[in-house]
Every structure is written in C-alpha cells, then in structure tokens.
Amino acid sequence: MSLEEYGYRGELARILKEHNISVYDRILIEKDGFTYEGILMPKPELSHPDTVIIKLDNGYNVGISIGPNVRIRLLKKGKPALPSPPKVVPRPKEDLPHVALIGTGGTIASRVDYKTGAVYPAFTTEEIYSLVPELSNIARLDMHLLFNIFSEDMTPQNWVKIANKVAEFIQKGVDGVVIAHGTDTMGYTAAALSFALQNLPVPVVLVGAQRSSDRPSSDAALNLISAVYTAARAPFAEVVVVMHGTTSDNYCLAHRGTKVRKCHTSRRDAFRSINTKPLARIYGSKKIELICRDFRKRDKNRKLKLVAKFDEKVALIKTFPGMKGDIIEHLIDYGYHGIVIEGTGLGHAPYTLLKPIKRAIDEGIAVVMTSQCIWGRINMNVYRRGVELLRLGVIPGEDMLPETAFVKLMWVLAQTRDLDKVRELMLTNIAGEINPRSEPSTYPPMEV
Amino acid sequence: MSLEEYGYRGELARILKEHNISVYDRILIEKDGFTYEGILMPKPELSHPDTVIIKLDNGYNVGISIGPNVRIRLLKKGKPALPSPPKVVPRPKEDLPHVALIGTGGTIASRVDYKTGAVYPAFTTEEIYSLVPELSNIARLDMHLLFNIFSEDMTPQNWVKIANKVAEFIQKGVDGVVIAHGTDTMGYTAAALSFALQNLPVPVVLVGAQRSSDRPSSDAALNLISAVYTAARAPFAEVVVVMHGTTSDNYCLAHRGTKVRKCHTSRRDAFRSINTKPLARIYGSKKIELICRDFRKRDKNRKLKLVAKFDEKVALIKTFPGMKGDIIEHLIDYGYHGIVIEGTGLGHAPYTLLKPIKRAIDEGIAVVMTSQCIWGRINMNVYRRGVELLRLGVIPGEDMLPETAFVKLMWVLAQTRDLDKVRELMLTNIAGEINPRSEPSTYPPMEV
Numbered sequence: 001m002s003l004e005e006y007g008y009r010g011e012l013a014r015i016l017k018e019h020n021i022s023v024y025d026r027i028l029i030e031k032d033g034f035t036y037e038g039i040l041m042p043k044p045e046l047s048h049p050d051t052v053i054i055k056l057d058n059g060y061n062v063g064i065s066i067g068p069n070v071r072i073r074l075l076k077k078g079k080p081a082l083p084s085p086p087k088v089v090p091r092p093k094e095d096l097p098h099v100a101l102i103g104t105g106g107t108i109a110s111r112v113d114y115k116t117g118a119v120y121p122a123f124t125t126e127e128i129y130s131l132v133p134e135l136s137n138i139a140r141l142d143m144h145l146l147f148n149i150f151s152e153d154m155t156p157q158n159w160v161k162i163a164n165k166v167a168e169f170i171q172k173g174v175d176g177v178v179i180a181h182g183t184d185t186m187g188y189t190a191a192a193l194s195f196a197l198q199n200l201p202v203p204v205v206l207v208g209a210q211r212s213s214d215r216p217s218s219d220a221a222l223n224l225i226s227a228v229y230t231a232a233r234a235p236f237a238e239v240v241v242v243m244h245g246t247t248s249d250n251y252c253l254a255h256r257g258t259k260v261r262k263c264h265t266s267r268r269d270a271f272r273s274i275n276t277k278p279l280a281r282i283y284g285s286k287k288i289e290l291i292c293r294d295f296r297k298r299d300k301n302r303k304l305k306l307v308a309k310f311d312e313k314v315a316l317i318k319t320f321p322g323m324k325g326d327i328i329e330h331l332i333d334y335g336y337h338g339i340v341i342e343g344t345g346l347g348h349a350p351y352t353l354l355k356p357i358k359r360a361i362d363e364g365i366a367v368v369m370t371s372q373c374i375w376g377r378i379n380m381n382v383y384r385r386g387v388e389l390l391r392l393g394v395i396p397g398e399d400m401l402p403e404t405a406f407v408k409l410m411w412v413l414a415q416t417r418d419l420d421k422v423r424e425l426m427l428t429n430i431a432g433e434i435n436p437r438s439e440p441s442t443y444p445p446m447e448v
Numbered sequence: 449m450s451l452e453e454y455g456y457r458g459e460l461a462r463i464l465k466e467h468n469i470s471v472y473d474r475i476l477i478e479k480d481g482f483t484y485e486g487i488l489m490p491k492p493e494l495s496h497p498d499t500v501i502i503k504l505d506n507g508y509n510v511g512i513s514i515g516p517n518v519r520i521r522l523l524k525k526g527k528p529a530l531p532s533p534p535k536v537v538p539r540p541k542e543d544l545p546h547v548a549l550i551g552t553g554g555t556i557a558s559r560v561d562y563k564t565g566a567v568y569p570a571f572t573t574e575e576i577y578s579l580v581p582e583l584s585n586i587a588r589l590d591m592h593l594l595f596n597i598f599s600e601d602m603t604p605q606n607w608v609k610i611a612n613k614v615a616e617f618i619q620k621g622v623d624g625v626v627i628a629h630g631t632d633t634m635g636y637t638a639a640a641l642s643f644a645l646q647n648l649p650v651p652v653v654l655v656g657a658q659r660s661s662d663r664p665s666s667d668a669a670l671n672l673i674s675a676v677y678t679a680a681r682a683p684f685a686e687v688v689v690v691m692h693g694t695t696s697d698n699y700c701l702a703h704r705g706t707k708v709r710k711c712h713t714s715r716r717d718a719f720r721s722i723n724t725k726p727l728a729r730i731y732g733s734k735k736i737e738l739i740c741r742d743f744r745k746r747d748k749n750r751k752l753k754l755v756a757k758f759d760e761k762v763a764l765i766k767t768f769p770g771m772k773g774d775i776i777e778h779l780i781d782y783g784y785h786g787i788v789i790e791g792t793g794l795g796h797a798p799y800t801l802l803k804p805i806k807r808a809i810d811e812g813i814a815v816v817m818t819s820q821c822i823w824g825r826i827n828m829n830v831y832r833r834g835v836e837l838l839r840l841g842v843i844p845g846e847d848m849l850p851e852t853a854f855v856k857l858m859w860v861l862a863q864t865r866d867l868d869k870v871r872e873l874m875l876t877n878i879a880g881e882i883n884p885r886s887e888p889s890t891y892p893p894m895e896v
Binding site for chain 1: 480482504510511598599600601602603604605606607631632633636637710711712713714715717718758760763764765766767768769770771774775778779782790791792793794795796797798799819821822823824825826827829830831832833835838839851854858891892893
C-alpha cells in the first residue's frame, strides 16, 4: 500500500518519499532537542496534516508534527507486523444480552489505532467485532462515541454527559453499559457515576487499557471482553471498574466505583480496591466469581434515579511539612465552596492551617479531611490535633479515598450548601464509599 | 497513691475527689458535644494544670481541659492495669556499640506515657532502659530530647535541627543514630535527612510507633529494639526508617529514607518501600537479614558532609478533574520558588494547567511532575500531554515519590535557583531516590 493509502498526503508524503520512507519502516525523528525512534504507522484520518505517527519501542504511539526544523531519517525498511482485521465481521446472535458501549477516549480504543494510526478511535460496532471477535458471542453491542478526550482532561461536565448517556441507554432497556475511558482519571469518573446513577437496575462498567492493543503485552482485549461480559451477565447492578487483576492474562477484577484507584503508572494490574475487596473476579467471558456478596442485585424493573450535578468549586489539596495558610486563604478568596484535604495519618494537618480552616468554615465552605496514607480510616478523636480540627467543624472523611471524597463533595454541594446537611450527607454511605468498619485484610501484603 | 502523687493538684484534684474519682478509674467526660470514656491516667508534669489524661478504649491517651461547662462522671473504680517499671535499671556493658537516641516526639515515646500520662515523654536513658530492658544488651545509649512536637507540625527548620544534632553525634564518634519521630510525616523527614546527611559513615535510623506501648498490640518495643540494633550493627550507612514489616511481632523492615511512605492510617505495617525493596529485615536484636545488597557500607572513617538547607517556598499540589489554573497562579503570585505536581498516570495534567505552568517556568519557578499513582515511573514521552509539558520545561520526577520529590526540590532550591542546574540535580540520583529502572516486583500483590 502507498503512503497515500495509509493516510500520508501532500507535503508530508513528499518529505517521507524524499527519505525513501514507507509505512512500517523504522525511522528516527529529531525535534526540539528530542529524539524519537520507532515504526512509522498508518495515519489517522482526523489527525493534523503535518503529523506523522510512530510506534515507539515501548509500544506506545506518538504523533509528531513535522516542520522545517525537524530532521527525519530512515533506519531500516520494514513491513506490516500486524495481522489485518478479518474481512468477515462476526455477527452476534439475536438472543444475546444487549450492552451499550460508550466511548470517551483512552488507550482502550487503541486496537483501532492499528487502522487509524494512534489517536482517534474509529468506534463502530463492526470495527469492535472485527478487532475482538469474542465479543460477538457475549452481547449485542450498541456503540456510541460520546467524545474522545485524554482522561486527564475529563471534567465534571463530562461526567454529567456520560451519566446522561448511560441513563438514556438504560431507559432504552439495555442489560448493561460499558464505558471505555482513559485510565488516568477513571477512578474519579467511576466515583462520579456511582453518585450520579442512583438506584441502578443494571451494571455500569468502566474499562480502559494500560497498554495499547497492538503490543504483545496488551491488556485491552481481556479487559474489554471481561467488561462486556460483566455488563451482560454480572448479578450486581453497580458502577464498577473492570481491569486486569494480575500481570498475567488470567482474570480481571471488578472494583466498586467509589473504592477504586489507579496505583501504578504503567502496570496492567494498576487498579486497586482500597479499604475493601473487589466485587468479583471476571475470567474473560468464561465466568464471574463473586468475592463480595453485599451488592445491589440486577433488576431491570428498578427505576434509575439520575442525580447528575456537580459543584465545580471544590479543590483537593494535600498537606506537606512547612505548609502555610496561603493556599487555603486563596481558595477562600477565590470563591471555592468546598475543600478536601489530604492530611497526614489519622487526619491531621499542620497547626498553621488551623486559622485558615476556621476562616473557611466560618465563611460557609465545607472542609473534609482525608488521609494521604490512602489505606485506612480517618479517626480525629485520637490526638489533640484531630480533636481541634473537629471542633472547627472539619468533616472527617471516614475511610473514603481522597479522590472519592472530592467527587462526593462536588456532588453534595450541588444539592445543598447548608453545612449541616453537607456534613450529614458526607457522613452517610451513599454508594459504598464508606465502610461501617475497615477490614484490615484489604491492605495488600508487602512482598520482600 | 493519691491523686496528687499522680500529678493532679489544686482545683482539678478537688473536682475529681468530689466525684470520688482516682487514677485508673473508668470515667466519662462530656465536653462541647463530645463524649470521652476511658481510664484516668497519671498526669504529665508538663501538662496544663486544667488537663486530665484519659486512655480511650482504642488504646490512645487524650488530654482534656476541664472547665465550667464540662461534665465528668465516675463509671467504675479501677486499679493500675500496667506493671510498674523495674526498680533496678539495667546498665549496658562498656564494650557495646555507642548509639545516640534523639527524641523529636510521637507515639514511640509513649511507653513513657505510663509514667507521665500521655503527651510529654520523659526521655532519660534510665527510663528507656527501664521500659525496654533489652536495649541494655544492644547498645550504650546516649539520649537527647531535641524537641517534642506532633509530626504533622514538623517543618524544614526542624529537619535542619535534627540533621545538625545527628552530625554532632556522628562527630562525637557514635556507631549509629536513632531518631524517635511521629509517624505522620516520618517519610518526609527521612527523605530530608537522606539529602542533608551526605556521605554518611554510620546508619541513621528513624523509628516511630503506630500504637502506644501500653496497648497489647503495641509495636513500640519491637520497633525501638530493631531500630537501635540497626543503628548499632547494620552494615549499611544510610538513612532508613525501621518499622514493623507485618502485623505480627516477627520482624521490622529497614526502608531507604527516600523511598518510604506511610500507606495506612493505623496498621503497624503502615510503612512501605515504594518502587524498591526494603534494605533489610530486622528481627529485633536477633539478626539483620539483608534484602538489598546495593548500599553505602558502614565506615566510621568516612567524613560526613552536612548539606542541611531547605528552601521553604515549595508547594506540593495534586491535580484533579476540573482543576483550573488558579492554584498555580496563586503560587506564582505568592512568590513560591518551586512546585511539585502530583499529576495523573505517567505524568499528565489537565490542559487548563498548561498556561499557568508555562507562566511559572517563564518566571523562573521550578516545576516537577510526579504521579498520584504512587507506584511506577513518570514517562512523559508517551502521550501528547506529557510531551507538551516537557516542552514547557516541566522536570519529570522519574520514579521518585511525590513527597520525596517535594523534599528534594526544597533541598535543591536552597543550593541554586538556576533552572538548568535545578533540572540537572532533580534528575540525578543523590540518595537512592531515583532507580535507573523500576522493578515491577516491588508492587505489592493484590490479595483477594
């Protein structure tokens, strides 16, 4: 196939031809003091006309804009290393469960990168069935690309859009919903949907991939199969994150949306349930093994209640040694409505923060304490500093993740600014975010 | 013994007598809407004349100031539940190693609470030998109470004082130094000392306790014995944290000071080595089992180099969905010299931060990227956002803990404000804070 057929046209094609470079050749690009070495990939249709896509040796694709001060060089001629998608697209049987698949962005859609290059997923039902044929034996998929953004750019407004689209599909009567999402902030979105989608009748499953699917070590296929199977078959009607449970391809874990956190920058088993066990092990489309028996049961007759509002004037800040009051003073002056503090230990903060925290609460700002330890529970009755903070009106975050407490406070403040009511809601377990008591067995063992 | 002999005098003794309350009775105190139930404990000499100390059922001591609007009630007469310290104080042999023990505060000194009540450690050599007689077989201890503060109030100035005191002891020729420290910010102090105490000749060991030592489940004794043994005998001359390795009393772990983090609010094995293995298992005073062979060897002839300066104008902030530029704009306007960002995933931040980050760097402020994942390594060459941030001049934090990157940036900025030099130092491994490559095996397994 020619450069043009792979999407490279005009000046870009001219430059590549000048260097005798075809798609799948190994090339070197020098730009702005950076050097990129990798395989030239097919170009996404929606990508900028100046951009070439190369697959780095770490398996990631990167788009580089080629301008006058860029040097480009052929290292080695190559050929397509990847199989073409099958020509015959499998079709699911009519009696299979009906699952909605909502695309929002992220690496999970990057098996499609093989066709489009890297960045823009071509998210059609046919493509998904072509790429992961197993899916056609699990569910009738109903695909919808809602938007396609880096998950670090996800905002509360995006959460609302996702929640609305999920509600729309549930009203249509689907048996479950899968949301493809970038992994960076998937935990935050999972928490947001857990609060926004009250009284769920069917499972809502967030899924992502830590490595794009054309890498040998990709987690995309098992994650997607497990996620669709969970949406189609799981007995629980909860918002969950389904991601690899180990570094092998043996099973995924379904984590409750309010208790899950990305704990590793790159590993496939990066997602962890914190202060609780995962809901289930998902062995691809083979079986669902329940770990936890305490969940809302699937019931298509249950009526979903959508409470999809978030107050964006909430900040999540972390305490540190030598911290002064200026950051909290800024948040007050800037008009924030709520502050979630990642304090130390059982829920402490430096004495230098007592005065600004008092001022914040006096001015009607909700202040919630969580712990930068990540694991464990806030207990502010133990040491003097905790008691002092409680007396100022700080709301203890119990065993909530800081990220979940942050999302919950946005959700609560969108309903009420009355601090007594905010306190009451923050201390009430609404979507599994607060355990009545912590289970010590959920702290991962240290292997040395 | 009378109330007065236990430290309760004047009006306080009168009130207690009026209610027929003696020390070790179970009492109930109602104050400001809070209820405290526990055992009345002996009163520390330095505590406020109005304060009673009670031991709550969770094992913690708490001091409550008794005023006119406080209700106090006897629930049950009691008697001392704790053994008295032995009358004969053991004496260490003259040929034992010489270890300095520096007190800075925290629960670790709370076995002394048995005598003094709760809050103020009576930190003399005799008391320590009385309370933990095993220590007299390990080392000749040289005790120094430097200060006694909650670790959440520890500041860079305190780090400097600790570093100076350690240097003083090392110049006197001790075989090792132990620092008793509150657990909340022990990881930060350990990192600070790792940078401040260059070219160490002997081990410097931070130790704390998660539970005070008069509780059945206390970790104080094993931690202290292991810490003193490490200081006296370990083959490595590094700054380490020695804390419980499991929830049983079988061994402690020695964690490298730049790679350790408190990961649980209350468990005894709360401290974890992140992105690296611990240096050693310490079985009390029985043996030291090396896990890692790559360390600076103990050598009393090596000359310590003290670089104990920290620029306090550094902030540690965390990104969150919907985050706007205002917090970074505030840090610029307020005159900060450095910002460590806990971004998402491989080192990303919302696009809304690009402009303020550019402004910060343009104005000479060092900006370092770390990951809120905690485990793993920053890699900003993979996705477009990372590349954009790198091009603005953001310094990638490699596999440094956010807390360690924060401490290191304070240390680096105290030496130079030249951004090129700051970058070079931040990217250089100075005290084990950067691994040349990450070891996947150091991520704790998920037990489900």
